[in-house]
Amino acid sequence: MSDAHVDASEREALYRIMALRRDCRHFTPGPRLADAQLERLLQAAHQAPSVGLMQPWRFMRLSEPAWRERLIPFVEAERLATAKALGERAAEFLRIKVEGIRDCAELLAVVLAPDDGTVFGRRSMPREMAWASAACAVENLWLAARAENLGLGWVSMFDPEVIARELQLPAGATPFGLLCLGPVPAFYEQPMLEEVGWRQRRPLHEMLWASPALPAAGDEPG
Structure with a gap:
């Protein structure tokens, strides 16, 4: 491809966008996105890599007020169940805003499609590689x-079986996110969970594990 080379300014822009990306929960109420803008965003998602080119992601637009009101009780039920599971941190958790379903310009469901039988690259980890591929689309x-x-917030607080039933998904399809998307009053300086003191991001060096020593000659399995 004649235009495949990425220059320094493009590279720096990408790294800057990665650093500025946030999981947003506070949105500016307003109109839905223009169809052309939403299509650009979904096309970016659709350009994600997938194992065996299986493309297991599916998106549903649920931005009508009736859909929002229908789904919110299921999110709230899981929020309360999460608080109960957190024990002594329950009250602290309940003070944190966990979604912007009512306020965001667009509400999308992201769904893992029924297995299409792809074997290439996922014979030994069929489900895991489907999930990983779909998550790549969300990151895009x-x-x-x-x-x-625009801000985007990934809401995962719901019972997937209940949401699958509400969305009338086909057998074998699994919802794994309600995505709040739209303008925000401001982007958080840090991830919101850091700003509210819930958890701190760990440094990169803690994520790098040393490789084990290779077995000595003659110790290889026969």
Whole structure:
């Protein structure tokens, strides 16, 4: 491809967008996104890599007020169940805003499609590689949204079986996110959970594990 080379300014822009991306929960109420803008964002998601080119992601637009009101009780039920599971941190957790379903410009469901039988690259980890591939699409969407100065928040507090039933998904399909998307009053300086003191990001060096010593000659399995 004649235009495949990425220059320094493009590279720096990408790294900057990655650093500025946030999981947003506070949105500016307003109109839905223009269809052309939403299509750009979904096209970015659709350009994500997938194992065996299986493309297991599916998106549903649920931005009508009736859909929002229908789904919120299921999110609230899981929020309360999460608080109960957190024990002594329950009250602290309940003070944290966990979604912007009512206020965001667009509400999307992201769904893992029924297994299409792809074997290439996932014979030994069929489910895991489907999930990983679909998550790549969400990350693409997240970065594209930030590049358009829009916020995105991934809501995972719901019972997937209940939401699958509400959305009338086909057998074998699994919802794994309600994505709040739209303009925000401001982007958080840090991840919101750091700002509210819930948890601190760990440094990169803690994520790097040393490789084990190779077995000595003659110790290899026969």
